[in-house]
Amino acid sequence: MFLNTFRGRLDIYSAGHTHTASVTAEVWDGPPPVQDPANWDEQDEADFESTSGEVAVWSMSLGRSDDVITLAELGGSWRVRVNCAGRNEAAALSGDEGTGEGVEKDLVQFWPAKS
Structure with a gap:
């Protein structure tokens, strides 16, 4: 499974x-x-709860991004859909060369849960 949800957190696995x-x-x-x-x-797709109205992006290797995704001025309940392409290519690249960047592409879409 490439998407796992936790309270206030989404993990997307490459x-x-x-x-x-x-x-x-x-x-x-x-x-x-x-x-x-x-x-x-x-x-x-999954449910997502934001207490602040913002989402920070983290990478296991790079840490927290300086940019945040603003969902709303206040926290609330959201739905999220994650679409991913390039997974096979990223796996092959990691197996052959050991590293890669940008081959796997994720589209993460948020919308209010009550819409």
Whole structure:
């Protein structure tokens, strides 16, 4: 499973153990259109609770990003959909060369849970 949820946290696991994925985040007012599954290796949805209205992005190797994703001015309940492409390529790259960057791409979409 590439998406695991915890209280106030989402863990997105790369298929490449030494790979840094490219992440695009979007915040929507309501559910975004469902992405064509043919364009993605994995897709999953989950509930997400933000106490501050912001989400920080962390990497196991790089630590916390300076940028935050602003969901709202206050905390609340959200849905999140994660779409991921390039997983097989990232796994192969990690196995062959040991490192990689940006081959695996994640699209993370947030919207209010009550929409």
